[in-house]
Amino acid sequence: MRTSALLEVKGLSKVYPNGYEALNDISFSVRGGEFICIIGRSGAGKSTLLRCINGLIPISGGSIRIDGTDISALNENEKLLLRRRIGFIFQEFNLIERVSVLHNVLTGRLGYINDFCAAIGYFNRSHREKALWCLQRVNMVQRARYRADRLSGGEKQRVAIARALAQEPLILLADEPVANLDIELTWGIMEDLRAVAREENVPILVNIHDLETAKQCADRIIGIARGRIVYDGAPTGLTSGILQEIYQSDSAPVRYTTTNSESLLPATSGVLGG
Ligand SMILES: Nc1ncnc2c1ncn2[C@@H]1O[C@H](COP(=O)(O)OP(=O)(O)OP(=O)(O)O)[C@@H](O)[C@H]1O
The missing domain is CATH 3.40.50.300 (P-loop containing nucleotide triphosphate hydrolases)
Structure with a gap:
């Protein structure tokens, strides 16, 4: 530490x-x-x-x-x-509902690409690998291609955590x-956050x-x-x-x-x- x-x-x-x-x-x-x-x-x-x-x-x-x-x-x-x-995680998840989970996490990389790539939504291999790693970190890599609006509340919050991690936050x-979230999901999300901190x-x-x-x-x-x-x-x-x-x-x-x-x-x- x-x-x-x-x-x-x-x-x-x-x-x-x-x-x-x-x-x-x-x-x-x-x-x-x-x-x-x-x-x-x-x-x-x-x-x-x-x-x-x-x-x-x-x-x-x-x-x-x-x-x-x-x-x-x-x-x-x-x-x-x-x-x-500075990663920020919201109560309402704030995901882009109609695009994929991976795309949502890639938005956390926007601070690391140039304006042109951002405008056309191009993220190179290293950014994609980073986003996938962040999804792996919260056990959501298997949902990378899902549309965000198909996820449960707990899954959406995990994606939001992965997106925040993709920012490489201080x-x-x-x-x-x-x-x-219900109590079971609450515990899962709090455990994920604690593990990320540590x-x-x-x-x-x-x-x-x-x-x-x-x-x-x-x-x-x-x-x-x-x-x-x-x-x-x-x-x-x-x-x-x-x-x-x-x-x-x-x-x-x-x-x-x-x-x-x-x-x-x-x-x-x-x-x-x-
Ligand atoms: N834009 C604003 N203008 C004036 N007062 C505000 C504004 N935003 C918040 N407040 C007031 O500041 C106080 C603190 O609000 P804040 O949202 O930080 O509380 P909180 O502890 O997060 O509450 P909650 O748990 O309900 O979200 C409240 O009395 C709120 O009404």
């Missing part, structure tokens, strides 16, 4: 344009091979955190370093290049990857609602409540007191800021984030 941090988040805050403060002073670092589950109530800020890390939304304060690079310091082109090395983020030495951050699955599968749990980290440690350290803090419903009011002139909300605090 790599010992230096691949992801370093320091003092991160995120205020949405309406003034809602979704993340406040978030700090943690992640090493290669770690399999981390992020838990918290609905609205705690889990998705916002992943979207900040992969640059989908701008951050409001603090810093995010990926493999030593501060993402805020990058220009748009550099951000795009870095984002190609880090893998997964936002509720098992929310649409064997490929890629850190994986998974947002997950199901506490029991998180506790069983994760090496490390980050608990978020009202946009702040309230726990960061081994699953075994989650006491009932900490869980209450993470999942309590009588949350303290979340602040709205008045820094943005487009704010539609009053200057005072007092509305819960859910």
Whole structure:
């Protein structure tokens, strides 16, 4: 396992344009091979955190370093290049339904081919071999020629993992990857993700609602409540007191800021984030 941090988040805050403060002073670092589950109530800020890390939304304060690079310091082109090395796995799989499984995984190689080849959809032998290897990695190589819309939910998520692996990611983020799957498939997908983290030495951050699955599968749990980290440690350290803090419903009011002139909300605090 790599010992230096691949992801370093320091003092991160995120205020949405309406003034809602979704993340406040978030700090943690992640090493290669770690399999981390992020838990918290609905609205705690889990998705916002992943979207900040992969640059989908701008951050409001603090810093995010990926493999030593501060993402805020990058220009748009550099951000795009870095984002190609960040795998993202979605709850809804986000496959191209009407094309083959192999083609879907090859889209993970788009960052490695030139514009002309991308425009005509040409991937040379080495890219195809890489895509097949990624499918093999999640036991889906036998479905390479299937159309994606013929697959079951669990199979689709495996293909999505293979596609993310094809990116040769520095880090893998997964936002509720098992929310649409039954318990048996959930375990299979979580096991696949954990194996990928360990064997490929890629850190994986998974947002997950199901506490029991998180506790069983994760090496490390980050608990978020009202946009702040309230726990960061081994699953075994989650006491009932900490869980209450993470999942309590009588949350303290979340602040709205008045820094943005487009704010539609009053200057005072007092509305819960859910
Ligand atoms: N574009 C936005 N503008 C304003 N507020 C937003 C926006 N997106 C999210 N929020 C708010 O930020 C808070 C955190 O949302 P986020 O989606 O990160 O929570 P979450 O923990 O992932 O929840 P869930 O588990 O339900 O997906 C929520 O209160 C949400 O309503």
